[in-house]
Amino acid sequence: MRRRNFLKTAGGAAIALSALPAWAAQLDQFKLGVITDEVTMDFEKALSWCKGFGLQWAELRFLWGKYVMDLPPDDVSRAKDLLAKYGIRVSVIDSPYYKTLLPGTESRFLDKKDALQSGFEKQAPILERAIARAKDFGTDKVRIFGFLRVADPKTIFERVAKELEKSAEIARKEGVRLVLENEFSCNVATGEEAAAMLHAVKSPALGVNWDPGNAYVAGERPPFPKGYEPIDKKRLWHMHLKDAQPKEGGKGWEWRPVGGGKIDYLGQFRALLKDGYEGTMSLETHYLNAAKDKEASSRESMEGILATIRKA
Secondary structure (H helix, E strand, C coil): CCCCCCEECHHHCEECHHHCCCCCCCHHHHCEEEEHHHCCCCHHHHHHHHHHCCCCEEEECEECCEEHHHCCHHHHHHHHHHHHHHCCEEEEEECCCCCCCCCCCCCCCCCCCCHHHCCHHHHHHHHHHHHHHHHHCCCCEEEECCCECCCCHHHHHHHHHHHHHHHHHHHHHCCCEEEEECCCCECCCCHHHHHHHHHHCCCCCEEEEECHHHHHHCCCCCHHHHHCCCCCHHHEEEEEECEEEECCCCCCEEEECCCCCCCCHHHHHHHHHHHCCCCEEEECCCCCCCCCCHHHHHHHHHHHHHHHHHHC
């Protein structure tokens, strides 16, 4: 495997593969990026932050306080110009598609004030806009969900699978791939549940956005290797990186910077290398430091990722 210098941290600190063992990871293989609004809503500042770490990928959710799918044409053009300026490509368009109730179900995760959880009847336009935005930004991946979690997801498994099958067919015809995120508030919350859904939905346009942090919160412990192993690696197309640990006293959980929690990211990265992973991945910080500083918290997590990659 060819090795090259791959990472440069902001502030001038550099991590180069020339200083690492021959078996260490390289950025080109991992295609590492960040969900930009986890750093700041100011899109240009977020891209500058990415550039400072030598990142070449960005995942788009909110830009300038607006949902990516709701950006007016002028803002789309502005964002594309900035991406070109900083030499950064878009990995995934984040949509809230199917982060809503499946008709006839109830969920303790329903927040009636959450605009992202609009009704089932509004889902088709959401997917249509997300696909159009993916084409605007030159990516073929759109992030989706598996409906808000019911008390026993097995009771509606086939219904969810049928809806995902139909959605994947729409995406396939548009030349777009859907990455189903395992989300702790949804019916596909763990790696095992994601693997089962992929087995049920055969469409080549449906894959997984593997999120070990969400799996941990959903009770799949350890998420690596337990949640990772059953996933069809050929349909693992994107990952979210965040860390977690139990709260003091053992009740509940809290987000931590990557490398500072209980998720075995060293083992995860080594497995990705062994399995020849070619997909993208994004830091999804979630963790906030004591000062509630998103940029500093994201920096702490990215440094944790890089330190772990050095050991991989």
